Amino acid sequence: MLYHVFMDVKIPRDLPAEERADILAREKAYSQDLQRQGTWRHIWRVAGQYANVSILDVRDNAELHQxxxxxxxxxxxxxxxxxxxxHPSAIRGDDS
Incomplete structure (x- = not known):
């Protein structure tokens, strides 16, 4: 099942630099692993924001939440x- 997921990130300004760097490195590794698996199908940065729009392909709501x-x-x-x-009018069959 495909999901459109909008993620707006608000990291506290007072978060220590080392903690911030660690979290960002773990986030990148985790999301890239999911992309390699085909679960995280697409990710786009939203211009001018610390946000992204992603398409995830998962079994159900519970897997998405996890x-x-x-x-x-x-x-x-x-x-x-x-x-x-x-959509019934879609002409591409490879994005279901």
Whole structure:
């Protein structure tokens, strides 16, 4: 099942630099691993914001929740999730 996920990141300014660097490194490794697995299908940065729009391909709501709540930046995110369905007028068959 495909999900459109908007992630708005708000890291506290007073977070120690070493802790911030560690969290960002773990976040990058985790998200890239999910991309290699095909679970995190697309990720785009939102221009002018510390936010992204992503497409995740997971079994169900529970798996999506598990993946998102395991993000190292999760405590600093506001996340909006929209389930997606294939549009009947779509001509591409490789994005279901």
């Amino acid at each position: 993946i998102l709540s395991a993000l190292p930046l999760f405590p600093f995110m506001q996340i909006t999730v929209t389930p997606l369905l294939r």
